[in-house]
Amino acid sequence: MQYNNKNIVLSELIGLRAKIVECLDKKQKGLEGKVIDETKNTLILETKNGIKKVIKKTAVFKFYVGNKSFTVRGEEISFRPQERTEKALKYYKLRRLID
Structure with a gap:
């Protein structure tokens, strides 16, 4: 799949x-690693x-794919991974495609 600013939420x-670029738990701000589960x-x-x-x-996250973020x-x-395509569609529609 080719990731872009719109489809990343799906x-x-x-x-x-x-x-993590912003977080209510200040100890987690700046934390980085590989997503291993959700x-x-x-x-x-x-x-x-x-x-x-x-x-x-x-939190607000920055995801890295190749040389893009x-x-x-x-x-x-904030959905179960298997429900994301259906439930995150409203956010997909609001996001702008930026390349």
């Missing part, structure tokens, strides 16, 4: 590199300091 996130409410990152769980709705508000991906 896409598989497991395996992507991610960084639930409806959390992203699970493998970081250099171990496995960390991040609550999606309290995409910023996503946690609320845009």
Whole structure:
């Protein structure tokens, strides 16, 4: 799949590199690692300091795909992975395609 600024909210996130750019939990801001799992409410990152769980709705993430990066508000991906295509469609429609 070719990732872009619109379809990132509909896409598989497991395996992507991610960084937390904003978070209500200030200790998690700046945390980065590889997404190894996710639930409806959390992203699970493998970081250099171990496995960390991040609550999606309290954070803004930057996902890295190749030489591109995409910023996503946690609320845009706060769905079960298998429900994302259907439920995140409203966010997909609101996002602008930026290349």
